[in-house]
Amino acid sequence: DAKTTQPTSMDCAEGRAANLPCNHSTISGNEYVYWYRQIHSQGPQYIIHGLKNNETNEMASLIITEDRKSSTLILPHATLRDTAVYYCIVRVVLTSGTYKYIFGTGTRLKVLA
Amino acid sequence: KAGVTQTPRYLIKTRGQQVTLSCSPISGHRSVSWYQQTPGQGLQFLFEYFSETQRNKGNFPGRFSGRQFSNSRSEMNVSTLELGDSALYLCASSLASYALTDTQYFGPGTRLTVL
Numbered sequence: 001d002a003k004t005t006q007p008t009s010m011d012c013a014e015g016r017a018a019n020l021p022c023n024h025s026t027i028s029g030n031e032y033v034y035w036y037r038q039i040h041s042q043g044p045q046y047i048i049h050g051l052k053n054n055e056t057n058e059m060a061s062l063i064i065t066e067d068r069k070s071s072t073l074i075l076p077h078a079t080l081r082d083t084a085v086y087y088c089i090v091r092v093v094l095t096s097g098t099y100k101y102i103f104g105t106g107t108r109l110k111v112l113a
Numbered sequence: 114k115a116g117v118t119q120t121p122r123y124l125i126k127t128r129g130q131q132v133t134l135s136c137s138p139i140s141g142h143r144s145v146s147w148y149q150q151t152p153g154q155g156l157q158f159l160f161e162y163f164s165e166t167q168r169n170k171g172n173f174p175g176r177f178s179g180r181q182f183s184n185s186r187s188e189m190n191v192s193t194l195e196l197g198d199s200a201l202y203l204c205a206s207s208l209a210s211y212a213l214t215d216t217q218y219f220g221p222g223t224r225l226t227v228l
Contacts, residue, residue, distance in 0.1 A: 041150075042221055044219045045219070103158075
């Protein structure tokens with residue numbers, strides 16, 4: 001299974017961009033990278049996903065390196081409500097032809113006032 | 114559109130008992146996955162159901178089982194509860210697990226405490 005490696009924790013000043021890195025060096029060619037966040041042990045919330053091109057939505061931007069071995073989630077203007085654990089996930093291909101998520105340990109982001 | 118709902122939200126059981134948790138997916142979603150989250154092990158995949166069939170299974174003992182109904186609602190059952198089964202159990206639904214890109218949406222979870 002592809003595994004992800006993330007920093008355990010990060011701090012970011014409110015209003016600044018938060019850049020959360022993720023390594024996924026064993027990712028296969030057709031496996032997507034997904035990002036979720038979890039606040040106060042609620043259910044994880046979907047943020048964004050991508051394959052090899054950079055992606056942007058109303059919540060964040062996802063930058064994937066050309067070799068696909070790493071990616072960065074960017075929250076352009078972090079607010080206190082963005083304090084959460086952020087998970088970088090690879091959606092792995094199974095022998096059955098289906099897929100499943102492999103969660104890593106996540107990065108605990110703390111946004112400081 | 115309503116999100117994924119899980120019932121009950123909180124549950125307290127004693128060792129040796131069994132428990133059934135319920136998950137209602139987002140309308141139109143046919144795939145339901147279950148996860149266990151503990152402080153020590155993080156988020157671990159339990160199993161996934163699609164069209165009433167278990168498609169994938171994680172590395173959990175046979176005490177953990179599940180099923181899916183024709184309306185895509187799913188239940189998971191844990192028999193002979195152990196203290197280590199105390200966890201947040203999360204359900205996630207998606208349109209179809211076989212799609213190249215298929216996003217899972219999570220419910221709020223059921224917090225199970227085993228005494």
